[in-house]
Amino acid sequence: MPPMSVRELVALGTSSAVPTARRNHNGYFLRWDDHGILFDPGEGTQRQMRLAGLSATDITRICITHFHGDHSLGLPGTLQRIARDKVPHTVRAAYPVQGQKYWQRLRHATSFVDTDVVAPQPVGGLGSCLLGEADLRITALPLRHSIPCYGYRIAEPDGWRMLPDRLAAHGITGPLVGRLHKEGEVTAPDGTRVHLSQCALPRPGQVVALVMDTAPCPEAVELARGADLLVIESTYLDEHAHLADAYGHLTARQAGQIAARAGVRTLVLTHISERYDAADDARFTAQAAQAFDGTVVLAQDLDRIPVPRRRR
Template sequence: MELYFLGTNAGVPSLERNVTSVALRMLEERRTFWLFDCGEGTQHQILRSPLKLSKLEKIFITHLHGDHLFGLPGLISSRAYQGGEDPLTIYGPVGLKQYIRTCLELSESHISYILDIVEHEGGLLFEDESFRVEASQLEHRVTSYGYRVTEKDLPGKLDTAVLESYGIRPGPLYGKLKRGQSVVAPDGRILHASAVQGKPKKGRIVTILGDTRPCESVLTLARNADVLVHESTFLHELKDTAHTYYHSTSRQAAEAAQQAGAKQLYLTHLSSRYKYEEQLIEMEQEARALFPNSIIAREHVLYDVERTVY
């Protein structure tokens, strides 16, 4: 898994940064990517990226402010022209369906693929054999959600030397053992998966938040996360401004990562007042003073989501 930031600015785009959108690329895990928020211009950012709209599987909208969803109508329409034939599911707060349907109907946009719009009020949104996605409401001027993506643990590597001693070669029996099932060897011996499997690979947790003040839901969503993507609209000297407008500072983001036991913090949703590199460095250093693994998210950079080793 890798994170790819398509927009890191708050409110409006600037010459330096686009408005909010971040991709979770999962080419190895499911040959797709998921998108979190879709500010205006996101599809243009994708054109400049290694991402392909045809591989977009899911979109998660945190809230209905324009800098987080004005890019949706164009992206939805363009996806079909860029080879997108598989179904696309979009999750978000109540009102999202009306917004999308109205835009598509009034513009007479015709979508050739299945578009499923899921309005939610938090809780478990999606689960399959590999991933689980949960949402909780944050504290913002409008209903805003954070998302917690949990990758399930993967089975450990098979010991091929032991398998050969049982006369078992790559094939269907390998698959059963990987799934934790016992098998019967060619000589009639029963072989249990636990005897030939290494330690499982621990699944990763990625938490991506919408706009928010510090609140308990942030800590719940970010608990033991491998990666936390947290808004950092202001430096802490403007903490009162942040509170008034229901946002967070870089220090508050670092406090959340520290308290939740997260492993890596990415700061995004930066006020357009911070235009210069030295200002971004100051914001990063402010967070690192509390939480050393803090990084200002840069657009068009791939960030690996590292796996914890048991």
């Protein structure tokens, strides 16, 4: 498992429907402390994970946005690798319930010695779908695409930032600090009751959102609301906006507009059409930046993109 406190996105693949010489099919791995969330494993995901120094044991959850091949054809190999490597922990797998038949086909695509650690967790409906973790709030919302497609929001619960000067003023030291943080109230050495709000400030939890194939829609903005890191498809440039509209995709500019409306901190563009080459890369970030004044990153295969530090 990855070391505690590491929070980063590993871009395993950044192409769209067709892989290219420099962009593999989709695949995104989010390290989050002791969680390892694999999104949309397309073809070649096993190899890309190996190149990135990741193993099947690092995966604690899989999230599939939809069952188009570039987002899911790497699933059989990934699941078989989980079985082959005898991963000991439960691996929950979220996917659109409307694609249950595709899940079944991919889950049992070929003959292999199976494992019982993979736990299906289909998502569905028009509203939020919460996927439980003890220390994370994972939300799925439907997007606007040609087949059922869900985006995901990974949110850390809000917490508190302890203030040393206020702790000292109230005589709170040593184990009392931990108790105050955990219990919300303690008795100080002088006998007074001290509340957490007297010695700490609210600290918003970190948020990562992943929005794949979609036309512009309110749900994309809601998933990205206040996100520290938004990973979003930007399949086309402005001159091909008509194709984005026809196929239920976004341009880089539209991705920037969503990020701006949602108040995102760092925008990561991905899912790039095979029609573009390296000479077009700067145009993606430039067009997104015309709509969004935060940090814009055009993901490349095997990039490691840190989740920004918590807001203060």
